[in-house]
Amino acid sequence: MTARIARLAWSAQVPLQCALARRFRRGRLFLAGDAAHNYSPATGQGMNAGIQDAVNLGFAARGSAGGFDAEVLLHSYEGERRAAAHRRLLLTRTAFWAEASTGRLPSWLRAVAAPRAAPAIPVLLGRRRLVAEAVRVISQLRVNYRHSPLSxxxxxxxxxxxxxxxxxxxxxxxxxxxxxxxxxxxxxxxxxxxxxxxxxxxxxxxxxxxxxxxxxxxxxxxxxxxxxxxxxxxxxxxxxxxxxxxxxxxxxxxxxxxxxx
The missing domain is CATH 3.40.30.120 (Glutaredoxin)
Structure with missing residues (x-):
């Protein structure tokens, strides 16, 4: 089966914004979700990250009402979630660069390196532990706060x-x-x-x-x-x-x- 594109009915340029707020908190003002970070569409990270922001901030705000040191608890939100957002931003930028950048290196990766590596894909997909770990990373199940004062x-x-x-x-x-x-x-x-x-x-x-x-x-x-x-x-x-x-x-x-x- 062959197909041929006869004409292009519509096209548009969509500006891509990848950004990370310098601060997630200033006094009683907190940023979460898209107000705190913007990712490329690669691997679909934005919604999960925003939900995790909300859950993290919600429990910190609730606990601060009765905590021994409310400031430590509230400040932990920025320390935990901004670090996680920064790592996620690096991942999505790299993925989108490899998928869509018109630069010489990513173009070579897609045109030359990817076809040569294609025979190894079935072998890699057969490694269940490797696939499971990749899924955990992409779905943000590997996010951790080991360096948080709450840990x-x-x-x-x-x-x-x-x-x-x-x-x-x-x-x-x-x-x-x-x-x-x-x-x-x-x-x-x-x-x-x-x-x-x-x-x-x-x-x-x-x-x-x-x-x-x-x-x-x-x-x-x-x-x-x-x-x-x-x-x-x-x-x-x-x-x-x-x-x-x-x-x-x-x-x-x-x-x-x-x-x-």
């Missing part, structure tokens, strides 16, 4: 669990009954404390802002605290009441903020 490592550290700042992955878990999906259990708004099977109970289990889940199929004495946006905020390999209470106070989820000396 705290307890004492002793919990090895083998997601790092503070990482998004908590889904898994099949048991809380005393049939296996369930972890993300389904985290659907309730607020902070979630995930206790390993033999972990000591947290200092305050009557906190309405915190849901405690004991994972009976996870041996150990550790604890993972999950932020309202699904990212790990705190972890410890054994009981660390002071560390946990301090982190809960930091994000405004403690029953009562600690009294300043």
């Amino acid at each position: 705290v490592e307890g004492t002793p550290p919990l090895h083998g669990a997601p790092h503070p700042g990482d998004r908590l992955p889904d898994a099949a878990v048991s809380v005393g009954g049939p296996a369930q999906r972890l993300h389904g259990l985290l659907a309730r708004p607020g902070v979630h404390l995930l206790l390993q099977r033999d972990a000591a109970p947290p200092p305050d289990t009557a906190n309405p802002r915190v849901t405690v889940l004991r994972l009976s199929n996870s041996p150990g004495r550790g604890l993972v605290a999950v932020r309202p946006d699904g990212h790990v905020g705190f972890r410890c390999g054994a009981a660390d009441p002071a560390g946990l209470t301090g982190w809960l106070s930091l994000i405004g989820a403690a029953p009562f903020p600690p009294v300043r000396p």
Whole structure:
């Protein structure tokens, strides 16, 4: 089957804007979504990034009303989300440059290098782990806030669990009954404390802002605290009441903020 373009009915030039705001916050004014960053259409990043901005800012604003240090919590929004937006901007710019730039190098990549590399594509697509990781990166499931002041490592550290700042992955878990999906259990708004099977109970289990889940199929004495946006905020390999209470106070989820000396 062959096709031939007889005539061009309509065409237009669409200006492409890629931009990142210098600041995401000034005082009580916050920027989110397209007001904070503009990406090229490559890989379709804008909507997901805007939603993540809103969720991150929403939990920070809510927690700042009762936090020990509201300024740290509010300032974390810019530190976390602007860094993520900057990395995303580099990705989309590079992808669009390779796809559509008329420069000599990208044109050569499309005309010469891509056809030569085409036979390797089926082999790469057959690598399930590689494909899965690429999907996670493109869909922004690999966004992390490891360098945020809200990401705290307890004492002793919990090895083998997601790092503070990482998004908590889904898994099949048991809380005393049939296996369930972890993300389904985290659907309730607020902070979630995930206790390993033999972990000591947290200092305050009557906190309405915190849901405690004991994972009976996870041996150990550790604890993972999950932020309202699904990212790990705190972890410890054994009981660390002071560390946990301090982190809960930091994000405004403690029953009562600690009294300043």
